[in-house]
Amino acid sequence: MEKTANTQYPISSLLAKRWSPRSFDNKKEIPQEVINSLFEAARWSASSNNFQPWQFVYGLRGDKTFKTITDSLVEFNQLWAPEASMLFVVLGNELTPNGQKNISYQYDCGAAVASLTVEATERGLFVHQMAGFSPEAISKAFNLPENVKPLVVVAVGYADVSEKLHPNLIDLEKAPRTRKEISEFIFNK
Ligand SMILES: Cc1cc2nc3c(=O)[nH]c(=O)nc-3n(C[C@H](O)[C@H](O)[C@H](O)COP(=O)(O)O)c2cc1C
Numbered sequence: 001m002e003k004t005a006n007t008q009y010p011i012s013s014l015l016a017k018r019w020s021p022r023s024f025d026n027k028k029e030i031p032q033e034v035i036n037s038l039f040e041a042a043r044w045s046a047s048s049n050n051f052q053p054w055q056f057v058y059g060l061r062g063d064k065t066f067k068t069i070t071d072s073l074v075e076f077n078q079l080w081a082p083e084a085s086m087l088f089v090v091l092g093n094e095l096t097p098n099g100q101k102n103i104s105y106q107y108d109c110g111a112a113v114a115s116l117t118v119e120a121t122e123r124g125l126f127v128h129q130m131a132g133f134s135p136e137a138i139s140k141a142f143n144l145p146e147n148v149k150p151l152v153v154v155a156v157g158y159a160d161v162s163e164k165l166h167p168n169l170i171d172l173e174k175a176p177r178t179r180k181e182i183s184e185f186i187f188n189k
Pocket residue numbers: 018019020021077128129130131132133152177
């Protein structure tokens with residue numbers, strides 16, 4: 001399904017086409033070279049002091065890491081995310097290489113995922129980010145040090161028809177995408 005943004009001003013077609021589906025094709029796999037390009041796109045994101053505070057742990061549908069990540073999701077996300085081809089966790093290092101607090105680490109990790117999302121769209125993939133997961137479960141499962149924080153789980157895959165979703169999700173999938181008016185958040189004085 002397409003849910004291209006109804007923009008007030010023209011934007012790149014990749015940005016307009018991107019949206020967050022919940023219906024993923026559970027038969028398709030993402031070729032490894034495409035997975036490599038997604039993380040390469042994240043790698044070249046800008047970050048404060050070029051600290052690159054992100055790490056990614058990914059699982060492919062059917063493997064052990066995918067199951068571990070699935071198990072960390074809240075019930076609502078478990079209704080749909082296990083159909084995706086790939087799930088990954090974004091981990092952020094809250095410390096600089098000198099051991100000080102890096103106030104930009106979450107911002108930088110989000111920017112890296114944004115780059116990855118554009119690359120994914122270019123390759124016909126869709127990305128759905130989730131805050132609905134247990135960071136504690138991820139920290140425990142992957143034995144993370146205290147300074148490495150699980151920030152978000154991301155589903156990636158090829159979109160499928162909305163009709164195959166859990167009945168509670170179909171209306172959400174078909175609902176129009178909405179945004180604030182530009183005048184509500186852009187200021188010039
Ligand atoms: C940080 C973050 C957390 C999110 N968490 C969830 C989630 O747990 N479950 C879910 O179904 N969608 C989640 N979303 C998806 C948003 O609801 C979605 O991006 C937003 O409604 C805008 O829709 P669009 O991406 O299709 O434009 C999350 C998105 C972001 C960026």
